[in-house]
Amino acid sequence: MTIPVGEIPVPAVVLRIAAGRPVKAVWDxxxxxxxxxxxxGDGREFVKVAPPHPSVNLHREAVKLRWAAPYLTVPAVLGVGREGATEWLHTAGITGRSAADPHWIARPQHAVxxxxxxxxxxxxxVPVDQCPFSWSVPDRLSAMPDAGRRLSAPPTIDRLVVCHGDACAPNTLIxxxxxxxGHVDLGELGVADRWADLAVATLSLRWNYPGDWEAEFFDAYGVTPDPVRIDYYRALWNAED
Ligand SMILES: Nc1ncnc2c1ncn2[C@@H]1O[C@H](COP(=O)(O)OP(=O)(O)OP(=O)(O)O)[C@@H](O)[C@H]1O
Ligand SMILES: [Mg+2]
Structure with a gap:
């Protein structure tokens, strides 16, 4: 999860989509x-490419981006496909810099x-009663039964919302x-307790910004930290790694 350094080979599908326009690797x-x-500038586009991986499904991400578009600023899907074993997702650029851009890393309070x-x-x-996607604890545990036995019992639901599903700092644009x-990276979007997102969003702050920004985050979100739910959803997230 970093901004790449050095020369990165550009896959054939990206060169084909670029059709002669300049190409730059922006994320690994x-x-x-x-x-x-x-x-x-405003007309820039993005292509995400993914080798086979059990937790990555760019077709599913495209479906979720299209579903969420009426409610949020998210990338418009320009194309999605597979070339050999490589999946690709082509989107229109949305305005703003990632919260993990050096510009915002130097301004952590604003970014947080x-x-x-x-x-x-x-x-x-985002209307939770119309969302067809789940990110519930039982659905997540069903993909890793051993972890379910190791984790404590799930806490009760505080507030059911449509969660981002990967609310790490780089996925917000500022x-x-x-x-x-805007928001990017909606492949895991689904209905869950809001603490599933809040626990991971705050965990990720320390990976991106020097210092402790959790209190600032909870103040700006408008909620009192809930240590039991934070611990549970961080443990669930870490078990999925
Ligand atoms: N349509 C877009 N408009 C603007 N920026 C974009 C767009 N698509 C991707 N990006 C930029 O590229 C970065 C990587 O995209 P994305 O988060 O979808 O990839 P990822 O590999 O799934 O990320 P992660 O490491 O969080 O799993 C984003 O953080 C954002 O800065
Ligand atoms: Mg991302």
Whole structure:
């Protein structure tokens, strides 16, 4: 989960989509995938490529991006497919810089408050009663039965919302004025307790910003920290790694 350094070979599918426009590698993920930016400015586009991996499904991400688009600022899907073993997802660029961009890493208070406000808006706006996707504890545990035996019993639901599913800092985009302006990486989007997102969003702050920003985050989101639910959902997240 980093901004790549050095020369990264550009996959054939990305070169084909770029059709001569400039291409830059902008992100490496933990599953061996990359994201490439094509072009610059408002007209820029992105192509995410993923080698086979049990937890990655870019077709599913495309379905979720299209479903969420009426409620949120998320990338418009321009295409999705598979070339050999490699899956790819082509999207239109949305405005703003990732909260993990060096510009925002140097301004952690702004970034943290924007991430929290963006997550609050996502939880408040997306209609939970119309969402066809689940990110519930039973569904997540069904993919890893051994972990279920190791973890404590799940806490009761505080508030059921449509969760982002990977609310780590880099997945919020922030505009030049410091306000959140979009979300990316919706492959796990689904209905769950809001603490499933809150626990991971706050855990990720320490991976991206020096210092302890959890209190600032909870203040900007507008909730009192719930240590039992935070611990449970962090343990569940870590068990999925
Ligand atoms: N359509 C888009 N508009 C603007 N930025 C984008 C877009 N798509 C991707 N990005 C940028 O590329 C980065 C990587 O994209 P994305 O988060 O979808 O990849 P990922 O490999 O699934 O990430 P992770 O490491 O969090 O799993 C994002 O953090 C964002 O900065
Ligand atoms: Mg991401």
């Amino acid at each position: 993920n933990e599953a061996g995938g990359q994201t490439f930016q094509i072009g610059h 408050r924007a991430i929290a406000a963006g997550l609050r808006a996502l939880h408040d706006r 505009s030049a004025d410091g306000s959140w302006c």
